[in-house]
Amino acid sequence: MGAVEELVARAGGCAVIDGGFATQLEALGADINDPLWSAACLIARSHLVKEVHMQYLEAGADVIISSSYQATIPGFLARGMSLDEAEDLLRTSVKLALEARDEFWKSTLRKSKPIYNRALVAASIGSYGAYLADGSEYSGSYGADITIEKLKDFHRRRLQVLAGAGPDLIAFEAIPNKMEAQALVELLDEENIQVPSWICFSSVDGKHLCSGESFADCLQILNASEKVAVVGVNCTPPQFIEGIIGEFRKQTKKAIAVYPNSGEVWDGRAKRWLPAECLGHKSFDALAKRWQEAGASLIGGCCRTTPSTIRAVSKVLKGRTGH
Ligand SMILES: C[S+](C)CC[C@H](N)C(=O)O
Ligand SMILES: N[C@@H](CCS)C(=O)O
Ligand SMILES: [Zn+2]
Known part of the structure; x- marks a missing residue:
């Protein structure tokens, strides 16, 4: 059994993913208004990074996602760092999550009635659009000059370094278009990455990727890869998730992960979140129950969701409070 299946089984059929990492970092006082976004904290505020991981573990997360979403080698180089320093920061993001997981697990084992699972650490890899920080991670428009080869070259070294840092999983997050999905699948093969991956898309309409391309076409690409253990969506409004799970179930046999945002919308120019569309009377956790029933095996939250x-x-998924 693979690491993901094992975790899902241990979790009783549906594992809990953590919530918005950058969101909680900000809540703890970090300034993430930066081209590196939350990854800026790896440079000077790494104690906060670990604290966020701890808070999500205490809340009951079975998977925690590292702080590397917007940590890129060109991003760190632009900050005046050397290549070695940039690669070390990528490793640090995984190390901080592993340390938090191990410390938390040790303290859990001391308790008489263990209510937690030993969590997995997923190394986050954001899209090329996240690095561009120009709003394209929610439009999927990378311009006319982009090619699969360019995307592979953008992702290659970070993927190698993160995979070598010892995470349990690699989490490609909020992938907005088909070309990037294709590039990632090819890269996993070319680099013979042994750490199981998940690839999650983002959507702004619930029917397509952010680019307007079809889920079915992209899932066909992911289905063909043994390196991809989990497929799903993240940072997408919660009201679309049930429908998306139904569509995914028609197109894939792989495990499905969903970790939507709060429904607020990112204004890429102003760099702020705009108010949510009305969710009706449904709360996030009540919806999570429906996502489980619809067939998702990993469920959590993305931007603007918190440890609560x-x-x-x-x-709601496991009938326990997590503390
Ligand atoms: C998931 S979005 C809110 C991340 C931030 C964006 N890439 C930026 O740097 O503006
Ligand atoms: N893992 C990242 C995803 C942003 S879309 C975070 O939670 O900040
Ligand atoms: Zn998000």
Whole structure:
């Protein structure tokens, strides 16, 4: 059995993913208004990074996602760092999550009634659009000059370094278009990456990727790769998730992960979140129950969700409070 299947089984059929990492970092006082976004904290505020991981573990997360979403080698080089320093920061992002997981697990084992699973650490890899920080991670428009080869070259070294840092999983997050999905699948093969991956798309309409391309076409690409253990969507409004799971189930046999945002919309120019579309009376955790029933095997939250969201999700999915 692979690491993901094992975790899902241990979790009783549905594992809990953590919530918005950058969101909680900001709540702890970090300034992430930066071209590196949350990854800026790897440079000077790494204690906060570990604290966020701890808070999500306490809330009941079975998977924690590292702080490397927008940590890129060109991004760190532009900050005046050397290549070695940039690669070290990528490793640090995984190390901080592993340390948090190990410390938390040790303290859990000391308790008489263990209510937690030993969590997995997923090394986050954001899209090329996240690095561009120009809003294209939610439009999927990378311009006329982009090619699969360019995308592979953008992702290659970071993927090698993160995979070598000892995570349990690689989490490609909020991939907005088909070309990038294709590039990632090819790269996993070319680099013979042994760490199982998940590839999650983002959507702004619930029917397509952010680019307007079809889920079915992209899932066909992912289905063909043994390196991809999990497929799904993240940072997508919660009201679309149930429908997306139904569509995914028609197109794939792989495990499905969903970790939507709060429904607020990112204004890439102004770099701020705009108010949510109305979710009706449904709360995030009540929806999470429906996502489980619809067939998702990993459920959590993305931007603007917090440890209290994940505590509620853990409670509703597993009937326990996580503390
Ligand atoms: C998931 S979005 C809110 C991340 C931030 C964006 N890439 C930026 O740097 O503006
Ligand atoms: N893992 C990242 C995803 C941003 S879309 C975060 O939670 O900040
Ligand atoms: Zn997000």
